[in-house]
Amino acid sequence: MQFAGKKLRHEMKYYIHYHEALALRNRVGSALTLDKNSIGREGYHIRSLYFDNMHESALLDKNNGIFERKKYRIRIYNKSDRVIKLERKSKYHDYIAKESASMSREQFDRVINGDIDFMRDSELPLVRDFYIDCKHGYMKPGVVVDYVREAYIYPVSDVRITFDKSLKASIQSLDIFDVNLPMVESIEGPKTILEVKYNQFLPDFVYGLIQMSEHNRSTISKYVICRERRKSYAD
Numbered sequence: 001m002q003f004a005g006k007k008l009r010h011e012m013k014y015y016i017h018y019h020e021a022l023a024l025r026n027r028v029g030s031a032l033t034l035d036k037n038s039i040g041r042e043g044y045h046i047r048s049l050y051f052d053n054m055h056e057s058a059l060l061d062k063n064n065g066i067f068e069r070k071k072y073r074i075r076i077y078n079k080s081d082r083v084i085k086l087e088r089k090s091k092y093h094d095y096i097a098k099e100s101a102s103m104s105r106e107q108f109d110r111v112i113n114g115d116i117d118f119m120r121d122s123e124l125p126l127v128r129d130f131y132i133d134c135k136h137g138y139m140k141p142g143v144v145v146d147y148v149r150e151a152y153i154y155p156v157s158d159v160r161i162t163f164d165k166s167l168k169a170s171i172q173s174l175d176i177f178d179v180n181l182p183m184v185e186s187i188e189g190p191k192t193i194l195e196v197k198y199n200q201f202l203p204d205f206v207y208g209l210i211q212m213s214e215h216n217r218s219t220i221s222k223y224v225i226c227r228e229r230r231k232s233y234a235d
Helices: 018-031 057-063 105-112 125-136 204-210 222-234
Strands: 009-017 044-052 068-077 080-092 095-103 140-154 159-170 183-185 191-198
Touching (some): 009 018, 159 204
Antiparallel strands (some): 159 183
């Protein structure tokens, strides 16, 4: 499915408790393939630096249930600068679209220092749009979101099932490469975030594995959770 020139995917999110997560991961793990980027059974570490404008549109649009919204982030894996990605995640009601562009460490450092003019004439629309939103929308870093992701894939309809654990928010610094970055837990209780993403349809085989009903779904945004946690901690 396409919208505004972007490929859309379905996305469903759920809060699940620890024991439920253990049973579910055993069912899913026995039938689906563990993501090749995993460095062990627990998955891999994700850290993202999210951006927002002076009006906090990314935060408020989510809280106000705006139909069409977007977020920019710079993402790294396992606290390393080997892979750095500039990403834009767009949301259209129950559908998502994600665009991505690779960055070097030098480019990342320039962006953080406010030197973004090199992005103005990029061949990539995502990079040019990020430049415009930073330059004219006064967009700046807002929070670092940190968690461990255990991901499983199934090729039919490009299904991806993820268990996101130990969600934390930065409370002082925004340095995503600081291995000792001060963080605070952002979800009360032993909860895991389950995400199910797929293209045209969710195969019956996979639906039977997860056994999650529509009424258990939640409108979860890790960015919003962590941004509000950071704000409350500052207060």
